[in-house]
Amino acid sequence: MSLWEYANPKKFMSFTAPILPVVTVAALVCLVSGLVWGFFFTPEDYRQGSTVKIFYIHVPSALMAINAWFMMLVASLIWLIRRHHVSALAAKAAAPVGIVMTLIALVTGAIWGQPMWGTWWAWDPRLTSFLILFLFYLGYVALWAAIDDPDTAADLTSVLCIVGSVFAVLSRYAVNFWNQGLHQGASLSMDAEENVADIFWYPALVAIAGFVLLFIALVLLRTRTEIRLRRIRALETRARRS
């Protein structure tokens, strides 16, 4: 049974039915433990004081905001090439979750930076690129909403997602050029962990796992809803035609 079998909506529904609760529980466990561990059991950072605790939400949500768009890009490509309805609907389902992740990253980033920058919003390149990513998400969701025919909507949004991805990357560097970085740099990039001591690291990993699992659970849930909506539309069309 090749992977593409799961692109068939009915198989996808039956396959994901048992998985959804498992992923949801795992997500909650990781989220709670990661955040609680990070919030209660880590010492203050000598420079930033307690605000470093915001790190446990800002970094995972920022990662998810970017990976959500990447997932939508992959799903769009799968839809355009293999015409699998599930991947198009998964992209549609993931967008609002991506928006929320981007909002969280923006809010926590702004609050975290306030003591350093002295203002509640500073046009820091990394924060600004999330603001731009937020605009891309808005355009994507608005385009889905504006088109009635599901297939046309899936096609057009896929084209937008592909073109948008190129411009998102372009904007990321343009913003960097436009305002030299105020941000703390990649505080958790996998290779350079120079400024984050180990003890901060582990809860962050758990929190990231929690966010990833939560994202997967939400996307599965919303994709199943989208599939049901399409099924309702199909049944109504068939009833009307017979």
Add this chain to the structure above:
Amino acid sequence: MGMELVVTDLGCARGGVPLLQGVNFRLHEGEALVLRGANGIGKTTLLRTLAGLQPPLGGTIDCPEDQSAYASHADGIKAQLTVRENLDFWASVHGTEVHEGVFQAFDLVELRDRFAGTLSAGQKRRLGLARLGVIGRKILFLDEPTVSLDRFSVKLFADFLKEQHLAKGGIAVIATHIDLGLEAPEIDLEPFRAAYDAGGSSDEAFL
């Protein structure tokens, strides 16, 4: 063996809903085919599929490359351009010339330099059809070409079709309700109506 249009087991859909299936016909040079059927059965959808504006649901269309043209109710006439400018545009897009005969053939001689916006519905229709005379395409897909035309103009168009197009080895598939005086075979699309649960619709995966 001259140019021909061969359609085998064609199915087409509108908005993801299958309309027609199993349509078969073959047209040689100089032959025309008239599509009959109730409104909404899929005449326009079939013509758009033949013209390549939308992918077929199933079956194949063997049509010589870059030889077909499509004409529908919306005839793409620009009100701010004169009759001549409209025709010149389509001629240059297709790499042909606007020869004098076209103005006579469609009774547009004295309207030549009038802005298309000032034409009546019938005159505008004749201009739309004159486009077919200008672009020199061998295979025409015509959707209700004679709508808003008076009897005299209908005859004009029928003559053009017979003498200028079919006689010179052209092929035409026409959806119309009136008799164009062509001895062309007719095909009633009713038997090809897709069963309501026909396969291939975009909703099929969800049912």
Add this chain to the structure above:
Amino acid sequence: MIALLLRDLRLAVRAGGGFGLGLAFFLIVVVLVPFGVGPEAEILSRIAPGILWVASLLAALLSLDRIFALDYEDGALALIATSPLPLEGAAFVKALAHWITTGLPLTLAAPALGFLLNLKPDAYWFLFISLALGTPALSMIGTFGAALTVGLRRGGLLMSLLVLPLYVPTLIFGAETVRRGAEGLTTTTPLVMVAGITAGVFAFLPFATAAALRINLR
């Protein structure tokens, strides 16, 4: 292709107010800014590069939804799609026609409006160059946005939402070129980026635009 370009230019001149529309809007936006920001020459001259660029962005955006909407409604788009003219070519020509009717006059008029905003003397040349290199990208990206939303209800508003984020890189590098020019700094990097984006956009977006048109013509 040339025929389509000439037709569009002729139509723009006869019907759409031709070259004047985008220009008038650009003028109005630039004139409005001092009323909002205040007349201090010092402030105006500092924000002049940004204002001029944002105004040209908005002027380009204004006339975008007419690019395909008219041809879609009167069926010309379907006829072009079934003609030997490839849709990719049509998309490129439409962008070019849009640039000639809005981008070009904008680029020529912008330096003149620089005076209104007390733009520093040595910035004029860079304003002209950055607009000359950047506005074509605005037209092509806009044409892509217009193709995506042709035939949709309230397409114009939606198109602005889709297109403006795509304008960010060109805006940043364009305005940055003028700002650095004003201070006499080296402007090669931003200018090269503006030109690079425009080149990349004209290399790839006609295909995405044609794909969007084919989808909408279905």
Add this chain to the structure above:
Amino acid sequence: MPELGKYAVHVLSSYGLSLALLVGIVAVSLVRSRSVKARLEALEKQDG
């Protein structure tokens, strides 16, 4: 409760807002899922 010092407002507000947003998207998704499931079952019962 860990000693949050003068940045208590920052930490609590960011955690609070973020959790609110998360709870929001989860709630919306769940409610939507339930209502769509109900609509579908009603349609299928009527259809079946």
